[in-house]
Amino acid sequence: MSRLDIQKTYKLYIGGKFPRTESGRYFTINDSKGNLLANMCLASRKDFRNAVVIARNAQNSWASASALNKGQILYRIAEMLEGRKEQFISELIAQGETAANAKTEVHEAIDRLVYYAGWSDKYQQFFSAVNPVSSSHFNFSGVEPVGVVAIIAPENQPLLGLISVVAPAIVGGNTVIVLASETKPLTAISFAEVLNSSDVPGGVVNILTGKKAELAGQMASHMDVNSIIYCGTDEKLMKSISESASLNVKRTIFYKKHDWTNELCESPYLIEKTQEVKTTWHPTEI
Amino acid sequence: MIPNLNNLPVYDTTxxxxxxxxxxSRSIKSSSKxxxxxxxxxxxxxxxxxxxxxxxxxQQLCYKAMHPHDTLKNIPTVAAVCVYPAFVKEAKKALHGSDIQVASVATAFPSGQSSLEVKLLDTKFAVDQGADEIDMVISRGExxxxxxxxxxxxxxxxKEACGKAHLKVILETGxxxxxxxxxxxxxxxIYAGADFIKTSTGKIQPAATLPVTYVMLNAIKDYYLKTGKMIGMKPAGGISTSKIALQYLVMLNEVLGEKWMNKNYFRFGASSLTNDILMQLVKSETGIYQSINYFSKD
Known part of the structure; x- marks a missing residue:
């Protein structure tokens, strides 16, 4: 007797849970031949707002987790992804990748997580300094996470691209809300399942699927978001993001053209992008 | 006289x-919201x-009460500031010139575990210091x-010790x-003379909940139907978001009606609720979601 197909319901990932969008809406995505691949949740601005509240609440405790612990958790994500790589390869192929590219992308994605796991207890030394000052102060600078980061993930290389921007942000103690690739969102939600089984505390990574046109404005203007990362080439959108981000002087980070397999895409300087430098003046003699 | 407690309605939790x-689940239009x-x-x-x-x-709390958020036009001040008896005088002074009331907890708040004599002295002290409203706790053990x-x-x-001050009676429903x-x-x-009945001290979990408030509103309604006298209601503790506050108002309107929809007959005992409401009001004016970092702490 033949079995019935078990279709997967792709939902959002907010606060360590998989809720449907509060709006009840969906959009469809097709494979390269134009056949229906899946129905995705069409996240609303309210979903984003809820995710910000959760990301904000999760940020302090995530930032204060020890560097060792954060590194272990990133490594754990890599382990979990390794165990499920066949699934990710086949999802990438379904979304139009060639078999060879899909395999490379998944392998690179796993290696990238391991790479940033290693930086967890090292980038602080890299970006901190004792500064020479002419007064009688001991003057030193260290880095701290900016806080809550909104991310518009790249359209292409939807798994590797997403991990390449998320990993440096979270290893630095930020919490993130990611809008997945609009045309290829499957792997982002499957990746959420990996996160969910990797000891990543709920709310540290939140993943939405939906439309940039609808959400980018709120992501850029929300006063409780401290930084926004946009991966793409839409100059008009970058301009409007910059304008809205000025409301609370959000840090804007744009990655325009990218082949995310490029080795320049893994660097401690990408961690620094979502870090804030704090300088302390400590009196030494009176 | 203590009322007959044997013929009261029985509540089914479900x-x-x-x-x-x-x-x-009532939908509320944005303008009504x-x-x-x-x-x-x-x-x-x-x-x-x-x-x-x-x-x-x-002092800071009193300033917040009078100036919730100065960049927002056409917003009301809060109804009252609620403090311990030791701070009533200070609050009264800080609120001078406004119509904001000073409420004080009394009667060995929050446990109420003291003698009647001490409780009455506590109440009189708060009233003498200038409290307009007294929030007392009942003896839950008894x-x-x-x-x-x-x-x-x-x-x-x-109630007698309160004199002219309004009396809110905390049942500590938790x-x-x-x-x-x-x-x-x-x-x-209600029959002993409460002007308001109040759910909780805020020191015990669960504090105010919708079901508990619903039952208390029903008691107020039955008393009104019987005697024509209006008693106020104050849920307190755990009401921290605008969404929940609106749910309370919906319930108030549907159980007791419009006559109760003002600060003389309904209060929220809260602190963080204020900023959440202000954030929602700024959002509705500007369309931009707000951050608590840009609102004064109380």
């Missing part, structure tokens, strides 16, 4: 929860009841032991276990 679920939020703001008893309170903290007359007499004695007990305690408080 039924009450069903009814509450309906209140929570803004009005609702302003109404809720005007009903807040801005509260600080901590051992670490200082006069500066109370109530649960079935000593209803004791509870009734105590409330009546405190310790009363059942909705039927809540109804019983409400009856005792």
């Amino acid at each position: 039924g009450v929860n069903e009814r509450i679920a309906r209140f929570c 803004v009005e609702g939020l302003k109404l809720a703001l005007s009903m807040i008893d801005l509260t600080t009841l901590e051992g670490k309170d200082t006069t500066r903290k109370v 109530f649960l032991a079935g000593n209803y007359q004791y509870v009734f007499d105590e409330i009546a004695a405190v 310790e009363l276990d059942t909705l039927d007990n809540v109804r019983k305690a409400s009856e005792i408080a």
Whole structure:
């Protein structure tokens, strides 16, 4: 007797849970031949707002987790992804990748997580300094996470691209809300399942699927978001993001053209992008 | 006289929860929502009841009460500031010139575990210091032991000690276990002379909940139908978001109606609710989601 197909319901990932969008809406995505691949949740601005509240609440405790612990958790994500790589390869192929590219992308994605796991207890030394000052102060600078980061993930290389921007942000103690690739969102939600089984505390990574046109404005203007990362080439959108981000002087980070397999895409300087430098003046003699 | 407590309605928890679920699913137009939020703001008893309170903290709270958010036009001030008796004088001074009331907790708040004599002195002290409203706690131990007359007499004695000050009676529903007990305690408080009945001290979990408030509103309604006298209601503790505040207002409107929809008959005992309402009001004016970092702490 033949079995019935078990279709997967792709939902959002907010606060360590998989809720449907509060709006009840969906959009469809097709494979390269134009056949229906899946129905995705069409996240609303309210979903984003809820995710910000959760990301904000999760940020302090995530930032204060020890560097060792954060590194272990990133490594754990890599382990979990390794165990499920066949699934990710086949999802990438379904979304139009060639078999060879899909395999490379998944392998690179796993290696990238391991790479940033290693930086967890090292980038602080890299970006901190004792500064020479002419007064009688001991003057030193260290880095701290900016806080809550909104991310518009790249359209292409939807798994590797997403991990390449998320990993440096979270290893630095930020919490993130990611809008997945609009045309290829499957792997982002499957990746959420990996996160969910990797000891990543709920709310540290939140993943939405939906439309940039609808959400980018709120992501850029929300006063409780401290930084926004946009991966793409839409100059008009970058301009409007910059304008809205000025409301609370959000840090804007744009990655325009990218082949995310490029080795320049893994660097401690990408961690620094979502870090804030704090300088302390400590009196030494009176 | 203590009312007959044997013929009170009996509450079925499942039924009450069903009814509450309906209140929570009402859709409210954005323009009504803004009005609702302003109404809720005007009903807040801005509260600080901590051992670490200082006069500066109370002054800051009073300033917040008078100036919730100065860049927002056309918003009301809160209804009252609620403090310990030791800070009533300071609060009164800081609020001078405004119509914001000073409420003080009394009667060995929050446990109420002291003699009647001490409780009356506590109340008189707060009133002498200038408190407009007294929030007393009932003796839950005596109530649960079935000593209803004791509870009734105590409330009546405190009411007398209040003089002109309004009396709010805290039932501390988190310790009363059942909705039927809540109804019983409400009856005792109302007949003993309460101007308001209040759910909780905020020091015990669970604090205010919609089901408990629903039962208390029903007691108020039955008393009104019987005597024509209006008693006020104050849910307190755990109401921290605009969404929940609006659900309370929906319930208030549907159970008691428009006559109760003002600060003379309904209050929220809260502190963080204020900023959440302000954030929603700024959002509705600007379209931009807000951050708590840009609102004054109280």
